[in-house]
Amino acid sequence: MASPPTSTYQYFLVTYPAPYVAHVQINRPEKLNAFFEAMWLEFRRIFDTLSHAPDVRSIILSGAGDRAFSSGLDVEAAAQEGILTVTEPDARTTDVARRAQAIKRHVEEFQACISSVEKCEKPVICVLHGYSLGLSLDISTCADIRICTSDVQMAVKEVDIGLAADIGTLSRLPKVVGSFSWVKDVCLSARVFGADEALRVGFVSHVESTKESALGRALVMAKLLAEKSPVAVQGTKELLNHARDNRLADSLRYTGVWNSAAIQTKDVRDAILSGLQKRKPTFEKL
Amino acid sequence: MASPPTSTYQYFLVTYPAPYVAHVQINRPEKLNAFFEAMWLEFRRIFDTLSHAPDVRSIILSGAGDRAFSSGLDVEAAAQEGILTVTEPDARTTDVARRAQAIKRHVEEFQACISSVEKCEKPVICVLHGYSLGLSLDISTCADIRICTSDVQMAVKEVDIGLAADIGTLSRLPKVVGSFSWVKDVCLSARVFGADEALRVGFVSHVESTKESALGRALVMAKLLAEKSPVAVQGTKELLNHARDNRLADSLRYTGVWNSAAIQTKDVRDAILSGLQKRKPTFEKL
């Protein structure tokens, strides 16, 4: 395989554990992988790069260290400066409408950074372990497939710092889980929930006993996806995300137009012939 | 705490079992809490009042008596007069289009009364026990969190009186439960389903063995919600309901605008500082 993107990052560790597979680790374990602004800006750069990297076909996202996927927003940092600052606002920004504009811009940029996981053309498998609080939910609801360890402690924590979660959890959770009663329960109460509950309501699709085995399972899945036609895999992600947000007739129409180009790929012929001939196909980069 | 609204109602019992917590009971146990028109009009008045009452932050909704949350529409009463009357229609209303208009106005008003639970700015926890039929489903799908007892007998009963449920169940059930096969099964067949099934498909988020313990659990939850920032809790309800009905991009945009005002609350600062200082915050009325 040709060399995948090798830039190093400040707050994340990006490795390539198998051909066409990238592994992104949130890498601030000494602070339970808590996020501050420079981190989510870098986070977006990584996923935007992977989205277009021809050497990457599937991505694993996890948190470095034993204790946490992420404890969420670094509240202490946020309390020092920015829109959640607990110090008195200065005179320049005391007009409510002007502060509202600054907040809106900030929230929209923050949302866009986290949404880069969803916009990424390649499937993203998220492995949640340990503390997976607040922003962890915003991030993981953007991923395509969620796996967790049996010790995971998850919570939509924002209510406990006086605000409605605004980086995506409240928008996406009702669409990735089928029980609206459960969604409201955990979002309104900010209570911790664990692996069993997450599996029962369908928030995760697999539970593994340890972080190691969870990463192992994610790697098996990521390799499986990376061996398939990238035209088919990436088209499937696109069409499923489109379906979630659109009505049936629109979704079917969009699908027809999408495949009017995609089906012309030679991957179809290669895959069918390989199937008929019982051999394993390989596919050109995309 | 200042005094909450103390009006008494004819068909409902409204009490305040804890600070900032209201408990609304459907109070016609001798008729299994079956509804007739005057009741759903009063029902709306109650929830509209609680929605704006600054002394209320969370609401429990249940049915008085041992036997039923509600057996649904009082069919005997409905058969006497109104749009389901089984007597011969009089001459004045025999024109189909004119009767259609009267029916449409009636259904829309009835829908609006029941929807008051969903429109209520405060979270509503619904406790279902015993017979919970027909209109019970229309009502409980409007609530935010559903709890039931292990003896509950639920059914979308309307098909058995010759009509498609029109007070909200068919519109909301596919959005509060993830299994469309199950939704169609119970709505088309009108069959009774119980607590286990309701939990498995995610219709309820908790099952308790008795009505008493279910109310106990609801009270614990209601108190928990009532202690949190009402700005955060009510914003969370609003944004989750918005998300259910809107596409992702719209939901994120709406969230940004919502929080551009909400984040300016001092509850955020109070909650963060309390968190850092490990003490319990209190919040101003909303």
Add this chain to the structure above:
Amino acid sequence: MASPPTSTYQYFLVTYPAPYVAHVQINRPEKLNAFFEAMWLEFRRIFDTLSHAPDVRSIILSGAGDRAFSSGLDVEAAAQEGILTVTEPDARTTDVARRAQAIKRHVEEFQACISSVEKCEKPVICVLHGYSLGLSLDISTCADIRICTSDVQMAVKEVDIGLAADIGTLSRLPKVVGSFSWVKDVCLSARVFGADEALRVGFVSHVESTKESALGRALVMAKLLAEKSPVAVQGTKELLNHARDNRLADSLRYTGVWNSAAIQTKDVRDAILSGLQKRKPTFEKL
């Protein structure tokens, strides 16, 4: 009962196992009920006919033979001719845009054929057994209620032939199942899943040990639906499908208009009086 439609079909077996109940079997067991174009055209004709047949009130859909509901698209046949052909395209159709148009027309017609199950005014109960791959998912997600046998082997297989599923699975599966993580898992990986998993995520609402018992259960359900008011049953299917694709307010408004005519049926009076008098109503054909 008057005679139901008795046309015979080439690739399907249509029988009437009980009053007002039709049973459609995919009837190419020697090829695992794999589909080619003539079959899906006939499939539409059958469901369009049943949709308007006054002697039919509920429909069972299954696959003939012991081994498969359907193995999906007949890939060998598709590889010979048509849009997936593996032979070199001829000169006339080498312009990408012109081929795209041909593909789009083909996909849209194929989608419309399969969607006839969803458009059918009567409820359709789908019984899945054995191999239930690829197109089986497109078809079964159109049905109203899904039952499977414990030996079923299901897979969204299209990725393995190099394409994103375009006959409806990717559009409908996120709307019939609540766990988006699971939906993406099975659609991206093309892996086989079985009855337990299908029940857990809500894809099916019942599992039976054998094909015989699954068909037996489907027949009990179909008979139950066939005994109820067809105005109520068909209205319920219509309103639930409308709800899936529309926002709450639109769904409630549509419901009010729908019932402004439907409630004027004498089925309501008959059903209510029968209920009060503890006897079983019968209903006119629709």
Add this chain to the structure above:
Amino acid sequence: MASPPTSTYQYFLVTYPAPYVAHVQINRPEKLNAFFEAMWLEFRRIFDTLSHAPDVRSIILSGAGDRAFSSGLDVEAAAQEGILTVTEPDARTTDVARRAQAIKRHVEEFQACISSVEKCEKPVICVLHGYSLGLSLDISTCADIRICTSDVQMAVKEVDIGLAADIGTLSRLPKVVGSFSWVKDVCLSARVFGADEALRVGFVSHVESTKESALGRALVMAKLLAEKSPVAVQGTKELLNHARDNRLADSLRYTGVWNSAAIQTKDVRDAILSGLQKRKPTFEKL
């Protein structure tokens, strides 16, 4: 004709200049018909009443006096109290989120009052003359047909008091007029525009030289509408408003369901037979 509703109102004059025709006049000419809160609450009561009054089939809305349809919001009154008050806010309401909630409730109620014209089941013809500023646009965009006098002076005035118009003009104007460049021009600049411009861009459909002749024309139109089948007229208003807000396929579907009841009216038969027999039909009250 039986007697139409005869309640008298404090700020409006409601008369019945012809059978089935109501005329609502904003009646505070000494203040250029400027609105304050009690007025818009009464305004809603009037239109809600007329909406259901069987003796009313079309409505004219105009402003009393020679000088103005309405100068808009009574800014002096608004500056004394309420959400636009220019006095210092008191301590109780200084929390931004809590004030935001109060404002949102206020705006939504105000919007609902003005929207009563649009929700009114009967067509409303609005006659604009003289000063027709600010709230006049919010109101008149809710009406079905707009007529103006050649001396009219219209403006979307809100920007000049520091706010984006929020009672409906910004939501409705882009949907009642086809030139988005013109809509933005007048909404951003708050400049006055007159009858010629209003006719050219399609905001009004007729211009008359005097208020008297404009009211005369409105009366001719109102009488014409009042002589037609109310089933047909009110259905047409409903379906056009539905079309404005919905996609084509939804609109056609809704229309089919609407007319499945409406076409069963005997008005169709009466109208067709009258047409064939060249005589004028009369229609039952609706």
Add this chain to the structure above:
Amino acid sequence: MASPPTSTYQYFLVTYPAPYVAHVQINRPEKLNAFFEAMWLEFRRIFDTLSHAPDVRSIILSGAGDRAFSSGLDVEAAAQEGILTVTEPDARTTDVARRAQAIKRHVEEFQACISSVEKCEKPVICVLHGYSLGLSLDISTCADIRICTSDVQMAVKEVDIGLAADIGTLSRLPKVVGSFSWVKDVCLSARVFGADEALRVGFVSHVESTKESALGRALVMAKLLAEKSPVAVQGTKELLNHARDNRLADSLRYTGVWNSAAIQTKDVRDAILSGLQKRKPTFEKL
């Protein structure tokens, strides 16, 4: 040019006045081209055929004879049988819900027939002259470009036979014309409007003095469109119709996917090279 489709039709005259140009005439001039059911069924067959005919790139639609594009529905025929029949309904169909279903099916099929003009992949230029009433509006709002003669007499006539127009006018007119006041005026009043008014509000884009000159202009336009790349022209029709019904972001997204195949056509290269070389390109059939 190869031979275009030459089937003859019973109620329409289809000719080919220029290469790649079809002309469809409603051909029942002795009855002012009034429609009955067999006609609209044939109408759909014609437009479905032309939509896929590679020898056709643009279509003119007009009415045969001097007096009318079409007087609309043949009311006398409709009064004899069908859903508008003025004779007493027979016993079999007296149940309101069952008649509603029959009406709904009828209206939906009728709508689908007329919508075939809009669904047709090729642009349709509609020439309106003389009486152009009722159904003429349903039909012409489906066309892409409208031209009329100065003597045209148009009216949305349905209110005068007691019903709200349900074959498309009420759904499409608000989307093809920018003045909602004018749309409501003509739809509620059923009044006749002429060429000047139609041009002013943008319903037609050209007015010609005679039917002959209008057809001449239509032919010039049709020939112009037929000489351009059919990939470009048909894509433009598709994307404009998509834009009318969708939000901006969806429309842009759909456009990107559409052109990802369409831009790969060699028509682009041919058109660009021809442009650079100042010669006229020719394009392959589509």
Add this chain to the structure above:
Amino acid sequence: MASPPTSTYQYFLVTYPAPYVAHVQINRPEKLNAFFEAMWLEFRRIFDTLSHAPDVRSIILSGAGDRAFSSGLDVEAAAQEGILTVTEPDARTTDVARRAQAIKRHVEEFQACISSVEKCEKPVICVLHGYSLGLSLDISTCADIRICTSDVQMAVKEVDIGLAADIGTLSRLPKVVGSFSWVKDVCLSARVFGADEALRVGFVSHVESTKESALGRALVMAKLLAEKSPVAVQGTKELLNHARDNRLADSLRYTGVWNSAAIQTKDVRDAILSGLQKRKPTFEKL
């Protein structure tokens, strides 16, 4: 006034002709201001910068030189390289699906660059003169207010290079102009249209005889907008754009939330007091 952003740009000239007013000129007059990729990337940087620049409250957009706003895409440059290249595609990119992906990414980035005018928080007044072809329409439909000179020659030119316009014209034009017949006429035919026609259909809101007078008028308008409350002006732009894409109820709801923060600005008090005191207010930067 503090200094506005002073960066110089390669292909655009940005000046500040009045306080808070920016003027952006497309500055490649020797090539009729034709665009190539580096230009639209710079174009976005400019509008993104102006969007957040507190010293800018309104923007004029025009083309340098006497001859053209812009002749559109630089087709000669595009024919050399990129997705429209007329040279033979190289082997690496011959797979249709892989080229489709590259095209889709290119189109989406191009769309995003042009859409920066619409996303810009400040109102943009576009002055069209001379040749205003192809991309000129994509750009100008993003602007808020359009003014043209009487000599302007506009055309949606893309069909003539074999493609459906994909940078926004087909998505936006049906929403900025009310006559769908005219929109389709000019988009399908690629014909030139002038100032009179543009004014009649509402594409522009003003016509001036010369470029100088058009710029003069634009400056007067821009200064007028710059003197008003930026909270009010920018809120108005936001809410009008939201209204164009959303249904009425959503638009009203969004407006209420928007103004719940915006109305708390002191601009309202300042504007009202200034109005009552007949003096001119000044507003803080936003």
